[in-house]
Amino acid sequence: MAKDITGRSENYSQWYNDIVVKADLAEQSPVRGCMVIKPYGYAIWEKMQGILDGMFKRTGVKNAYFPLLIPKSFFSREAEHVEGFAKECAVVTHHRLMSDPDGPGVVVDPSARLEEELIVRPTSETIIWSTYKNWIHSWRDLPILCNQWCNVMRWEMRTRLFLRTAEFLWQEGHTAHATAQEAQDEAMRMVQVYAEFARKYMSMPVVVGHKSPNERFAGALDTLCIEALMQDGKALQAGTSHFLGQNFAKSFDVQYADKEGNLQYVWASSWGVSTRLMGALVMAHGDDNGLVLPPALAPIQVVMVPIYKTDDEHGAVLSEMHALKKSLEDAGHSVEIDDRDTLRPGFKFAEWELKGVPVRIAMGPRDLENGTAEVHRRDTLEKESVPVERLAGRVADMLDDIQKNIYAKALKFRDENIVKADTWDEFKELIEKGGFIQAHWDGTAETEVKIQEETKATIRCIPIDSAVCEEEGKCIYTGKPSHRRVLFARSY
RNA sequence: CUGGAUGUGGCGCAGUUGGUAGCGCACUUGGUUAGGGACCAAGAGGUCGAAGGUUCAAGUCCUUUCAUCCAGACCA
Numbered sequence: 119m120a121k122d123i124t125g126r127s128e129n130y131s132q133w134y135n136d137i138v139v140k141a142d143l144a145e146q147s148p149v150r151g152c153m154v155i156k157p158y159g160y161a162i163w164e165k166m167q168g169i170l171d172g173m174f175k176r177t178g179v180k181n182a183y184f185p186l187l188i189p190k191s192f193f194s195r196e197a198e199h200v201e202g203f204a205k206e207c208a209v210v211t212h213h214r215l216m217s218d219p220d221g222p223g224v225v226v227d228p229s230a231r232l233e234e235e236l237i238v239r240p241t242s243e244t245i246i247w248s249t250y251k252n253w254i255h256s257w258r259d260l261p262i263l264c265n266q267w268c269n270v271m272r273w274e275m276r277t278r279l280f281l282r283t284a285e286f287l288w289q290e291g292h293t294a295h296a297t298a299q300e301a302q303d304e305a306m307r308m309v310q311v312y313a314e315f316a317r318k319y320m321s322m323p324v325v326v327g328h329k330s331p332n333e334r335f336a337g338a339l340d341t342l343c344i345e346a347l348m349q350d351g352k353a354l355q356a357g358t359s360h361f362l363g364q365n366f367a368k369s370f371d372v373q374y375a376d377k378e379g380n381l382q383y384v385w386a387s388s389w390g391v392s393t394r395l396m397g398a399l400v401m402a403h404g405d406d407n408g409l410v411l412p413p414a415l416a417p418i419q420v421v422m423v424p425i426y427k428t429d430d431e432h433g434a435v436l437s438e439m440h441a442l443k444k445s446l447e448d449a450g451h452s453v454e455i456d457d458r459d460t461l462r463p464g465f466k467f468a469e470w471e472l473k474g475v476p477v478r479i480a481m482g483p484r485d486l487e488n489g490t491a492e493v494h495r496r497d498t499l500e501k502e503s504v505p506v507e508r509l510a511g512r513v514a515d516m517l518d519d520i521q522k523n524i525y526a527k528a529l530k531f532r533d534e535n536i537v538k539a540d541t542w543d544e545f546k547e548l549i550e551k552g553g554f555i556q557a558h559w560d561g562t563a564e565t566e567v568k569i570q571e572e573t574k575a576t577i578r579c580i581p582i583d584s585a586v587c588e589e590e591g592k593c594i595y596t597g598k599p600s601h602r603r604v605l606f607a608r609s610y
Numbered sequence: 611c612u613g614g615a616u617g618u619g620g621c622g623c624a625g626u627u628g629g630u631a632g633c634g635c636a637c638u639u640g641g642u643u644a645g646g647g648a649c650c651a652a653g654a655g656g657u658c659g660a661a662g663g664u665u666c667a668a669g670u671c672c673u674u675u676c677a678u679c680c681a682g683a684c685c686a
Contacts, residue, residue, distance in 0.1 A: 131680090150678085206684060241686095275611095275684055282685065343686095355686060394686055425645050464646035471646095482645055492645075610686090 130350040138279045141409040141473045151277040151284035161417035179263045187236035192244040196369040199337030206273040208238040238271045246292045247370040265291040280397035288392035294384045301385035305361040308389040309342040312357035321412040321525035322402045327579025339363040345578045347532045348401040351552015353578045353607035359389035409474030413517040420453045421475045423466045425482030445510045476520045545594050549575045554607050558600035560593035575606045
């Protein structure tokens with residue numbers, strides 16, 4: 119009911135929601151548009167955080183934390199930036215509650231109105247740049263490479279768990295540099311970090327590219343992104359990295375004295391990924407049995423299910439399992455023994471599959487007799503009987519293989535769904551099938567908007583790492599000359 | 611804000627021409643089971659989104675209102 123790109127798609131939302139809820143990742147909170155991330159889901163996010171954080175730090179980035187609330191006036195400074203966000207924000211207007219004079223409960227104390235409203239951050243550029251002003255005086259203070267892990271809030275009209283929620287968790291990096299080149303390099307470096315993370319750890323292929331001017335982040339001169347293809351044929355923007363030029367430096371008056379003693383505005387980049395990556399993970403690999411987690415991000419990589427009838431058998435299986443667990447843990451795997459005695463094995467099998475645990479080991483009296491264990495892998499659903507002494511090695515190989523296999527599978531899927539369109543009719547037909555379409559575009563915003571209006575397709579990116587796109591041609595919509603193909607898709 | 615739909619135990623739903631609420635799952639207890647989502651028995655749980663109206667009688671009809679979901683506008 120979930121996957122193939124040709125048929126359904128109406129059921130896909132349902133499938134996605136089911137998995138997110140049933141696999142214990144998250145649920146809707148009573149507050150409209152907000153989300154409760156449950157322990158199992160959060161454990162995956164923590165793994166993502168840990169890996170990304172390490173990758174950032176290896177490039178010299180340091181973590182910091184800036185306030186949740188931003189004075190409204192800060193948003194009046196950078197006109198272009200404000201255009202992008204100001205409309206859909208939560209605003210704090212009062213600072214005190216009082217008992218309701220007309221009954222039980224509390225009301226907002228009208229006398230506690232703030233002189234200046236505070237905005238719940240939709241992103242932190244403004245507060246960070248107003249702070250950077252104090253940090254930056256000389257060329258010796260640069261570059262500044264800061265990241266923060268935090269929550270942000272955007273008052274979205276329609277929300278979907280992980281993919282679009284009013285409040286979400288993310289990291290936002292904000293860097294300040296002496297030269298345009300350095301800031302551009304930083305933006306490029308970070309989008310490559312995101313691409314590596316997606317490919318290596320999430321086992322999710324991505325296309326790296328530039329956003330068209332229309333799709334650019336408000337206030338940016340260039341926006342780089344990674345775009346992934348979901349199993350229903352829609353694209354998902356999984357991370358962005360912006361070259362901000364001197365816009366914020368000028369708005370917040372951040373200047374430094376260069377080696378010659380001249381005052382210069384600094385150059386900026388910002389970059390971020392969010393809990394949306396969780397949604398990407400679900401949609402990139404999930405199947406009809408539930409979630410499929412890449413071993414690198416699975417909170418539990420191996421789950422063991424004991425099978426027994428009598429107490430004696432239970433004890434024997436369990437002691438064998440504890441020994442195996444130890445050897446697997448010594449090899450660096452995270453292992454859990456599911457010893458809940460109220461549930462039957464079949465139920466546990468189904469439940470752990472739903473949660474996407476990569477490898478399952480079942481052991482029962484039969485195995486004890488033979489000195490084996492039944493090993494099951496989540497990605498292919500194949501079972502094999504493995505002698506206990508070879509188990510540790512087999513599991514290590516299998517985890518490795520799953521990580522690679524689901525990448526290969528996702529890559530194959532994506533490559534099968536990147537097609538070229540050379541005429542407008544062809545384009546309109548292909549876009550209905552889903553997937554990425556490589557097509558020529560005349561480079562104008564008007565054409566882009568027209569194409570979107572007629573087909574709901576947007577330019578996902580102008581790829582930087584695809585030689586196929588470099589060629590002369592004619593815009594599919596206007597017929598005007600074009601020097602390269604760009605990537606179109608319908609998207610989340 | 612525009613268009614469509616839905617509100618009934620924790621979840622998913624049924625409820626006919628109005629007659630005073632029922633099913634599945636989950637839950638509790640006891641037992642039998644256990645190598646792919648067990649079964650039997652007993653039990654607990656709802657003033658049917660809210661307010662008002664029609665009627666001898668409203669989950670059902672009428673009015674108002676609120677909420678949620680889907681499709682748009684906005685967006686990572």
